[in-house]
Amino acid sequence: MENNxxxxxxxxxxxxxxxxxxxxxxxxxxxIYAIIYGFSRDHCGAFTGSRSYxxxxxxxxxxxVDKALKSLIQKNLLEKKDFVNHGIKNxxxxxxxxANLVSYQxxxxxxxxxxxxxxx
Numbered sequence: 001m002e003n004n005x006x007x008x009x010x011x012x013x014x015x016x017x018x019x020x021x022x023x024x025x026x027x028x029x030x031x032i033y034a035i036i037y038g039f040s041r042d043h044c045g046a047f048t049g050s051r052s053y054x055x056x057x058x059x060x061x062x063x064x065v066d067k068a069l070k071s072l073i074q075k076n077l078l079e080k081k082d083f084v085n086h087g088i089k090n091x092x093x094x095x096x097x098x099a100n101l102v103s104y105q106x107x108x109x110x111x112x113x114x115x116x117x118x119x120x
Contacts, residue, residue, distance in 0.1 A: 006056050013038050013057075023077065028068045031058045033077060037095040046081075046092040069093065 013035045019025050025033055032054055039047040054065045072078040079094045 006053060011057070023075075025077075028058055028060055028064055029072055032065065032068045033072055033095065036078060036093045040094040046094045048090070048092050 013031070015030060015034045019030060019034060019037070023033070035054065035057060036047040039045045051062045051065045051069075054060070054069075055062050058065070069078065069080070073080055077096055079096055081092050081094070083090055083092070
């Protein structure tokens with residue numbers, strides 16, 4: 001197996017049950033949503049990484065990532081914001097507020113949320 005230098009060995013993302021059961025996500029859309037949600041769930045952050053990063057992290061292609069991002073935006077689960085930095089167009093992605101979309105209550109035990117963690 002080839003080592004991917006872009007992804008740190010301790011990197012991971014969490015898939016929560018409501019992403020599957022309530023939002024109906026699966027496959028690449030589920031993984032990409034979970035990654036972006038991890039960056040933006042505190043309502044202060046956003047995913048500023050590249051499509052290449054998402055492709056590498058999910059063992060996918062840029063074309064697959066583009067298709068999944070487009071679908072998640074159309075489903076109103078992600079928001080894409082464009083900005084220009086030093087003359088270069090960049091994008092950030094934010095998971096939209098899901099409190100109204102899902103019917104769950106956060107259950108935390110000892111400060112750790114109940115979730116399934118995939119370590120990649």
